[in-house]
Amino acid sequence: MAARHKSVETRFYEDRDRVLRALRNCDRRTFLKLSAATMGAVMAKGLVPPHTFQLIEVANAAVDKNWGTHGAQGSAPFRFAYISDAHLYERTLNQRFIRAIVKAVDDVNALDPQPDFVLYGGDLAQLGSPGQLETGRQILGNLKAPVKMMVGEHDWFLDLGEKWQELFGPPTYSFDWKGVHVVVLQSVYEKDFWTARKMTPAERMQTVAGLDNAVQSRFEVGDAQREWLKNDLAKVSKSTPLLIFSHSPLYKYYRPWNFWTEDAEQVQAILKQHEKVTVIHGHTHQMLFNQIGNISFYGMLSTAWPWPYAPEGLPKLTVQMNRADPFDQFDGCGDGEFTARTDQLVDTVYNLWDRNPVTVRADYLVSGGKVDRPPAPQFASY
Amino acid sequence: MVTVTAALVAIGLVTLRYLAAADPTGVAQAQSSLPAHSVPSASRGAVVVELCDGVTHTEVKGLKPGQQMTRAQALAVTGQLMAEWRRKHPDRHWVLAQNDQASPSASSPENPARGNIAGPGETANTKSQQGDTYASFHERDFKVWQAQTDAFVNYGNQVFHSAKLLGSTIGVSCDMCHPNAANTHPETYPKYQEQLQRVALLRDMIDWCIENPIKGKTLDPNDPKMRALEAYILAQRKGVALDYGKH
Numbered sequence: 364m365a366a367r368h369k370s371v372e373t374r375f376y377e378d379r380d381r382v383l384r385a386l387r388n389c390d391r392r393t394f395l396k397l398s399a400a401t402m403g404a405v406m407a408k409g410l411v412p413p414h415t416f417q418l419i420e421v422a423n424a425a426v427d428k429n430w431g432t433h434g435a436q437g438s439a440p441f442r443f444a445y446i447s448d449a450h451l452y453e454r455t456l457n458q459r460f461i462r463a464i465v466k467a468v469d470d471v472n473a474l475d476p477q478p479d480f481v482l483y484g485g486d487l488a489q490l491g492s493p494g495q496l497e498t499g500r501q502i503l504g505n506l507k508a509p510v511k512m513m514v515g516e517h518d519w520f521l522d523l524g525e526k527w528q529e530l531f532g533p534p535t536y537s538f539d540w541k542g543v544h545v546v547v548l549q550s551v552y553e554k555d556f557w558t559a560r561k562m563t564p565a566e567r568m569q570t571v572a573g574l575d576n577a578v579q580s581r582f583e584v585g586d587a588q589r590e591w592l593k594n595d596l597a598k599v600s601k602s603t604p605l606l607i608f609s610h611s612p613l614y615k616y617y618r619p620w621n622f623w624t625e626d627a628e629q630v631q632a633i634l635k636q637h638e639k640v641t642v643i644h645g646h647t648h649q650m651l652f653n654q655i656g657n658i659s660f661y662g663m664l665s666t667a668w669p670w671p672y673a674p675e676g677l678p679k680l681t682v683q684m685n686r687a688d689p690f691d692q693f694d695g696c697g698d699g700e701f702t703a704r705t706d707q708l709v710d711t712v713y714n715l716w717d718r719n720p721v722t723v724r725a726d727y728l729v730s731g732g733k734v735d736r737p738p739a740p741q742f743a744s745y
Numbered sequence: 746m747v748t749v750t751a752a753l754v755a756i757g758l759v760t761l762r763y764l765a766a767a768d769p770t771g772v773a774q775a776q777s778s779l780p781a782h783s784v785p786s787a788s789r790g791a792v793v794v795e796l797c798d799g800v801t802h803t804e805v806k807g808l809k810p811g812q813q814m815t816r817a818q819a820l821a822v823t824g825q826l827m828a829e830w831r832r833k834h835p836d837r838h839w840v841l842a843q844n845d846q847a848s849p850s851a852s853s854p855e856n857p858a859r860g861n862i863a864g865p866g867e868t869a870n871t872k873s874q875q876g877d878t879y880a881s882f883h884e885r886d887f888k889v890w891q892a893q894t895d896a897f898v899n900y901g902n903q904v905f906h907s908a909k910l911l912g913s914t915i916g917v918s919c920d921m922c923h924p925n926a927a928n929t930h931p932e933t934y935p936k937y938q939e940q941l942q943r944v945a946l947l948r949d950m951i952d953w954c955i956e957n958p959i960k961g962k963t964l965d966p967n968d969p970k971m972r973a974l975e976a977y978i979l980a981q982r983k984g985v986a987l988d989y990g991k992h
Contacts, residue, residue: 452915457915458915575925620924670922671923673927688940689958744928
């Protein structure tokens with residue numbers, strides 16, 4: 364099968380190599396011919412360069428009438444981008460995941476105007492080793508916009524966060540941005556399952572890295588951090604919009620795969636005292652959104668691979684993304700962008716590579732699905 | 746060499762297979778070669794009959810290859826073989842296994858086979874069974890088979906989750922994209938796989954994944970790992986209707 368059938372990825376790189384070879388030593392006339400041919404190929408596929416990222420409307424004049432009515436004087440619309448779940452090995456072992464995060468960095472750097480900041484959504488490393496984390500930091504260092512880091516379980520469970528914190532600082536923090544209070548959580552703590560089993564740090568990490576094993580504990584924010592969150596939010600007016608970044612979903616989706624936060628209800632109880640709350644999470648590697656009371660949730664895409672939708676527990680408001688094509692490394696993966704609107708709601712763009720981007724407007728979530736429903740997939744999960 | 750194992754199976758001696766070594770890891774189950782018995786050739790004008798332990802055997806004089814034994818002849822031969830086996834294994838309590846009565850649940854409507862289950866060391870009640878092979882099995886047989894099958898599936902589970910066993914050169918294993926084999930949909934094969942430009946079986950897709958995202962070497966269809974992977978993936982979809990060709 365190997366000789367006769369090639370993946371989309373392999374064919375792409377072969378085509379690319381051929382073009383690059385031909386480009387060397389070619390005269391001007393040949394160069395023009397070649398560039399016309401490649402442009403033709405791109406157009407024939409219905410892609411408009413640069414096709415991997417599409418800017419969205421930033422501010423909506425119609426909602427400007429809400430300016431100030433929510434007591435958020437001084438708030439302004441702003442955009443931020445995200446890259447998440449890159450799951451890097453070191454370059455010497457695995458180029459596939461490196462290629463993907465580099466593609467995302469290129470996407471975000473191509474945004475014009477640049478976003479206010481870039482959220483990195485966690486799981487920078489696959490198995491939490493210093494080499495993997497450093498590789499990730501080096502790649503993210505190429506971003507033009509400032510980067511806000513969040514930790515994921517793949518970064519944490521080899522040395523319980525030691526190296527990650529050395530590189531990126533405390534995993535829990537908050538800041539104010541253009542009238543919005545932003546909180547970054549470490550939501551992948553787990554109760555000790557390793558000591559009794561006499562696991563080595565590497566075994567502990569490997570166990571957490573697997574989704575479908577029943578050995579590990581469930582994710583939690585934990586008592587101490589919930590206490591910190593309460594204190595942090597006590598200083599913030601109830602009408603100030605909250606933007607919460609969390610690696611785990613902060614709600615309960617599917618327990619067997621740890622698409623789950625064990626103390627989700629307790630965290631939500633703290634958050635819902637504020638009028639406008641948006642939670643943005645990683646970990647689930649799929650287009651995923653949910654609304655619980657006044658809290659809107661968006662799941663981020665991964666650059667490394669898409670997860671299938673879980674067999675049960677999918678939030679009702681989620682519109683599934685099309686099934687991923689396994690023959691295309693990038694399909695079902697991507698990055699994205701958020702717009703914090705003047706009415707304090709947050710829209711998101713799922714920039715699915717090699718597909719049309721999908722915009723999910725906050726109106727869809729807060730209306731309970733009555734308006735602005737995103738396009739349905741042609742092929743949902745099996 | 747002519748052997749007539751089947752005749753013995755038909756008259757209820759198959760429980761001797763229990764004596765085969767246990768296979769807790771399932772690796773042996775995944776091996777592609779079946780166990781081969783080694784018994785001496787028959788002398789001219791005779792047939793060698795072997796016991797299913799693969800060792801004990803006897804020669805039936807006057808029976809030509811391809812010729813059927815009479816029932817009386819078969820009973821005499823099997824009796825002789827069993828006696829020989831008992832003599833060699835005085836400590837083995839094979840009879841106990843057959844005395845192990847089936848649990849009450851086994852006679853529920855879901856398991857009508859119970860009425861056909863043979864008693865200890867005898868052919869089953871001829872009134873209540875049709876004399877076929879499966880009618881002679883005891884509930885214990887089903888338990889043993891289930892344990893063996895589970896061990897086989899479990900080996901597939903290990904391969905599925907191990908970049909090392911899969912031979913990945915880039916640290917990737919199946920479960921990274923397919924937790925619990927989700928989105929492998931084995932029930933939809935065979936189907937035309939546009940990307941391969943041909944009709945694919947599940948194993949073609951397993952091989953494709955091993956070669957491309959996993960960056961390993963494709964497996965022979967009879968490779969123990971391929972067989973175990975198929976077993977694991979299929980086992981995850983128990984109860985899903987077969988729907989070949991589905992997209």
